[in-house]
Amino acid sequence: MPAHPLLDVDEIPVPLESYLRGIGEVFRRFGAPQQDSGCVSYGVRLPSGERWFVKAPETPDAARTSARAWRFHQEVRHPAIVPQLHRLGPAVVMPWRDGGLLYDPRHRARFRRLAVPEVQRALDRLLDAHLAVEAAGWQPVDLYDGALLYDFDRAALHLIDLDEYRPSPFRLDTARLPGSRRFMAPEEWHRGARIDARTTVYVLGRAVRLLLDAGNEEREWRGTERQLAVVQQATRPDPVERYADVRELAGEWRSATG
Numbered sequence: 628m629p630a631h632p633l634l635d636v637d638e639i640p641v642p643l644e645s646y647l648r649g650i651g652e653v654f655r656r657f658g659a660p661q662q663d664s665g666c667v668s669y670g671v672r673l674p675s676g677e678r679w680f681v682k683a684p685e686t687p688d689a690a691r692t693s694a695r696a697w698r699f700h701q702e703v704r705h706p707a708i709v710p711q712l713h714r715l716g717p718a719v720v721m722p723w724r725d726g727g728l729l730y731d732p733r734h735r736a737r738f739r740r741l742a743v744p745e746v747q748r749a750l751d752r753l754l755d756a757h758l759a760v761e762a763a764g765w766q767p768v769d770l771y772d773g774a775l776l777y778d779f780d781r782a783a784l785h786l787i788d789l790d791e792y793r794p795s796p797f798r799l800d801t802a803r804l805p806g807s808r809r810f811m812a813p814e815e816w817h818r819g820a821r822i823d824a825r826t827t828v829y830v831l832g833r834a835v836r837l838l839l840d841a842g843n844e845e846r847e848w849r850g851t852e853r854q855l856a857v858v859q860q861a862t863r864p865d866p867v868e869r870y871a872d873v874r875e876l877a878g879e880w881r882s883a884t885g
């Protein structure tokens with residue numbers, strides 16, 4: 628079999644974009660200013676029809692983040708987590724996934740109109756992926772709806788851009804963590820705070836709160852009172868009042884969901 632131009636090649640002698648244009652069709656390009664990560668990414672279609680997502684760091688910071696992300700993906704595998712399969716020089720190669728980013732107001736509104744059982748399946752998959760993350764000794768940072776890609780045709784949730792995930796627990800040595808205010812736990816804003824599984828519980832509780840609601844204002848909860856009580860305990864300001872870890876949260880959520 629001939630070598631695969633993305634999976635069997637380690638180094639490329641030409642700039643990434645011209646390499647990609649030589650092996651297939653670049654049908655999407657993601658870069659500044661929409662992407663502020665210091666990365667540029669491409670959607671590439673090969674003559675075989677296969678589609679791939681290739682992401683390359685362009686700054687020293689982005690290169691460090693990318694190295695940690697590679698380690699994360701080697702240690703954590705889950706069907707919902709889009710894997711990093713190969714390094715092509717400094718870039719990483721991931722399978723392309725169809726779907727709408729739930730950060731986009733249009734896709735989020737569409738997601739919120741889905742039947743409740745379908746939303747619950749997506750939330751269960753989000754929790755299940757984080758059971759795998761937790762079991763591997765990692766935890767989310769910067770988890771928000773920009774990491775949630777929902778394939779409406781296949782009713783499948785995919786997790787992308789988990790580049791800020793870190794080994795768990797850790798001490799916050801900056802003024803705050805990267806992330807979206809709507810999802811972040813209070814301790815993520817305090818230099819010196821311990822960031823641990825209870826922080827993850829908060830962030831996942833926020834994701835559930837926001838996604839199982841008909842609107843942005845959190846006034847139209849679509850779940851049951853019992854489910855809401857689980858979310859409320861997950862998102863207590865004081866970490867000791869929350870569930871201890873994702874296992875406990877997922878257990879409580881699943882028994883409330885039936």
Ligand SMILES: Nc1ncnc2c1ncn2[C@@H]1O[C@H](COP(=O)(O)OP(=O)(O)O)[C@@H](O)[C@H]1O
Binds near residue numbers: 663664665666682724
């Ligand atoms: N595996 C993938 N398949 C399809 N689209 C993807 C994939 N990963 C990311 N994307 C799209 O590319 C955009 C940029 O990717 P992302 O990893 O978020 O880059 P950055 O870290 O630069 O923000 C995402 O917002 C999403 O729309």
Ligand SMILES: [Mg+2]
Binds near residue numbers: 773788
């Ligand atoms: Mg991103």
